[in-house]
Amino acid sequence: MVSRLLSIDEVVQATGLEESVLRFYESEYPAKLPSKILQGDSLLFPFQSIQAFQEIHDLVTTGATAPGRQQKTFGRVIAVTSGKGGVGKSNVTLNLAIEMQRLGKLCLVLDADMGLANIHLLAGMLPRHDLRDLLSGKASMADLIMTGPEGIGIIAGGSGVLSMADSRNEERHAIISSLAEVEEEADIILVDTGAGLGSGVRDFLASADEVLFVLTPDITSLTDAYGLLKVMHQEDMPPRPLYSVVNMVQTLKQAAEVAVRFSACAGNFLGLDVKNIGYILRDSSVGAAIAHRQPYTVYKPMARASCNTRNIAKALLKNELSAGATTSAFGRFRKMISSQQKKTEMRMKSA
Ligand SMILES: Nc1ncnc2c1ncn2[C@@H]1O[C@H](COP(=O)(O)OP(=O)(O)O)[C@@H](O)[C@H]1O
Numbered sequence: 001m002v003s004r005l006l007s008i009d010e011v012v013q014a015t016g017l018e019e020s021v022l023r024f025y026e027s028e029y030p031a032k033l034p035s036k037i038l039q040g041d042s043l044l045f046p047f048q049s050i051q052a053f054q055e056i057h058d059l060v061t062t063g064a065t066a067p068g069r070q071q072k073t074f075g076r077v078i079a080v081t082s083g084k085g086g087v088g089k090s091n092v093t094l095n096l097a098i099e100m101q102r103l104g105k106l107c108l109v110l111d112a113d114m115g116l117a118n119i120h121l122l123a124g125m126l127p128r129h130d131l132r133d134l135l136s137g138k139a140s141m142a143d144l145i146m147t148g149p150e151g152i153g154i155i156a157g158g159s160g161v162l163s164m165a166d167s168r169n170e171e172r173h174a175i176i177s178s179l180a181e182v183e184e185e186a187d188i189i190l191v192d193t194g195a196g197l198g199s200g201v202r203d204f205l206a207s208a209d210e211v212l213f214v215l216t217p218d219i220t221s222l223t224d225a226y227g228l229l230k231v232m233h234q235e236d237m238p239p240r241p242l243y244s245v246v247n248m249v250q251t252l253k254q255a256a257e258v259a260v261r262f263s264a265c266a267g268n269f270l271g272l273d274v275k276n277i278g279y280i281l282r283d284s285s286v287g288a289a290i291a292h293r294q295p296y297t298v299y300k301p302m303a304r305a306s307c308n309t310r311n312i313a314k315a316l317l318k319n320e321l322s323a324g325a326t327t328s329a330f331g332r333f334r335k336m337i338s339s340q341q342k343k344t345e346m347r348m349k350s351a
């Protein structure tokens with residue numbers, strides 16, 4: 001049976017959804033839509049697309065799948081990154097996970113800072129296994145998950161052995177591929193990527209659903225973060241939500257100035273939309289908590305830094321698209337890598 005083919009305008013009419021919404025669903029949920037069909041020189045939608053779009057819309061707006069339409073959901077993978085080190089990335093990542101867990105989300109933190117893995121130290125934990133055991137085959141990704149403060153999951157990094165300079169592509173790709181195994185276990189996966197432009201950082205950025213930049217009022221934090229954003233842009237990383245948080249600010253005004261400047265550069269020079277989702281005041285409780293080997297949101301839940309972090313957690317959850325991503329972020333990355341490998345192999349064969 002040949003089914004009727006529809007133009008985008010007809011799908012707009014039939015579903016009552018705007019064209020921009022349909023285009024967005026097309027890019028985000030390709031697996032849930034029937035393939036378009038070429039007729040003449042235009043691609044048309046099969047008639048079944050109407051129902052498929054409506055199902056996606058239900059899922060996105062209610063966060064629930066209707067009976068009989070059960071499907072897997074994957075955690076939101078949010079990479080926390082910065083242009084330079086020492087901006088508070090690891091502290092923000094860990095404490096953000098704790099606050100989101102307190103708001104009812106199952107959170108997992110992955111310490112992917114290949115240079116200075118310290119999330120476990122900030123959480124006051126002694127890992128039995130870390131990423132090095134995964135790479136040597138001694139442990140699976142699931143074995144690596146420790147239960148941290150408030151019940152968050154923590155995967156400790158492997159400092160030293162995987163120093164930034166030596167971290168090999170295959171090792172990183174093995175880590176990211178194994179993450180697909182645990183992606184369904186958590187609602188939110190926060191990845192502390194470490195700082196800088198290295199491929200160690202960029203791979204984790206490429207695999208994430210969303211990227212959060214930690215900035216500080218220090219001008220080099222801004223220029224280095226912009227440099228990183230520019231590299232992401234030049235590498236044609238697919239578009240994804242980008243956020244900024246300004247840490248260690250003295251005043252709200254200062255936070256706003258930094259955030260506006262970063263968003264303006266991103267918008268004016270790269271055409272990228274970076275949304276600021278909060279700030280954290282410079283607060284002596286952060287240092288005091290580290291000295292006590294506790295995350296600051298646990299050591300002093302009512303401290304200014306803790307309250308600020310809670311607001312960021314709320315803002316991130318407000319930006320939630322649905323109950324969970326419908327495609328696996330790390331799975332997508334795995335596919336991307338294997339297709340790159342195939343291309344390289346073909347090039348080598350033909351050379
Ligand atoms: N809001 C804050 N107020 C005061 N000190 C902070 C704050 N955030 C981070 N710090 C300090 O900055 C230092 C670097 O933090 P860290 O999380 O290790 O940064 P990164 O992971 O970016 O290298 C730590 O010593 C920490 O005490």
Ligand SMILES: [Mg+2]
Binds near residue numbers: 116118
């Ligand atoms: Mg760090």
